[in-house]
Amino acid sequence: MTSDNQPGKSTDNIQSLPDRFVVAIDGPAGSGKSTMAKLLANRLDMVNIDTGAMYRAVTAIMLDAGLDPSDENAAETATSAITLHFEKSKDGQKTIVNGADFTARIRRPDVDSSVSVVSAHPGVRKRLVDIQRQMGASGRVVMEGRDIGSHVFPDADVKFYLGASDHTRAKRRVKDLTAQGAAITEESTLAGIRDRDRLDSQRATSPLVKPEGAVEMDTSDLTIDAAMEKMLETIFCKINRRSGGPVKS
Numbered sequence: 001m002t003s004d005n006q007p008g009k010s011t012d013n014i015q016s017l018p019d020r021f022v023v024a025i026d027g028p029a030g031s032g033k034s035t036m037a038k039l040l041a042n043r044l045d046m047v048n049i050d051t052g053a054m055y056r057a058v059t060a061i062m063l064d065a066g067l068d069p070s071d072e073n074a075a076e077t078a079t080s081a082i083t084l085h086f087e088k089s090k091d092g093q094k095t096i097v098n099g100a101d102f103t104a105r106i107r108r109p110d111v112d113s114s115v116s117v118v119s120a121h122p123g124v125r126k127r128l129v130d131i132q133r134q135m136g137a138s139g140r141v142v143m144e145g146r147d148i149g150s151h152v153f154p155d156a157d158v159k160f161y162l163g164a165s166d167h168t169r170a171k172r173r174v175k176d177l178t179a180q181g182a183a184i185t186e187e188s189t190l191a192g193i194r195d196r197d198r199l200d201s202q203r204a205t206s207p208l209v210k211p212e213g214a215v216e217m218d219t220s221d222l223t224i225d226a227a228m229e230k231m232l233e234t235i236f237c238k239i240n241r242r243s244g245g246p247v248k249s
């Protein structure tokens with residue numbers, strides 16, 4: 001997605017957001033979830049929770065300790081011992097793991113290739129889902145991941161399911177990683193993305209699915225502003241309907 005720098009058309013009114021409000025955004029890697037969750041949370045002054053960063057954090061801790069990502073017991077032990085929180089900074093949101101800044105570490109290619117294995121362990125998922133539910137129990141939260149609308153918050157106020165073509169998703173990933181100085185090809189990135197899609201959607205516990213009631217959006221040819229506009233319209237339409245107010249077109 002690209003930004004066309006046009007101001008949003010929505011006359012969204014943050015004051016009309018209820019005190020507790022959960023927006024769930026699910027979708028595969030590179031579908032634009034993180035970009036949209038971040039922007040939406042900023043725009044609506046909501047807390048942004050990147051659940052993928054949590055699975056990545058456990059993976060990084062295991063790899064740094066020389067543990068095998070497929071070792072379920074080791075993964076559960078690492079997850080139980082972890083302390084994790086997100087911190088706002090002028091460069092965006094930081095992921096703090098066991099007191100250290102893991103923001104860059106969790107985006108490295110070694111984490112990319114092992115995170116689907118770690119996130120398939122039921123014990124890891126159970127512990128992280130507990131934390132996610134605590135984080136979203138009160139307040140206004142935009143939570144993004146693979147199972148938010150289907151499992152973590154099936155009663156989320158608004159659910160989105162984002163998708164994009166494989167090639168678009170690979171291109172986005174190459175752009176992100178190249179900006180970080182990595183030397184990678186689109187071909188290997190595409191293969192990695194397809195591998196992760198397969199593992200994430202075929203695992204036994206809470207696989208990636210389009211949640212019931214989710215608004216589906218293909219972001220392949222959408223600008224960021226157009227995607228934002230659609231999401232804001234969906235959210236405020238829902239709020240207006242609930243409060244019996246005018247429904248925005």
Ligand code: DC
Pocket residue numbers: 029030051052053055056115116119120144145146147148196200
């Ligand atoms: O969104 P991401 O690429 O940062 O996610 C990394 C991995 O974490 C992804 O391959 C699957 C897993 N994940 C998950 O299983 N459930 C979530 N709610 C979020 C991510």
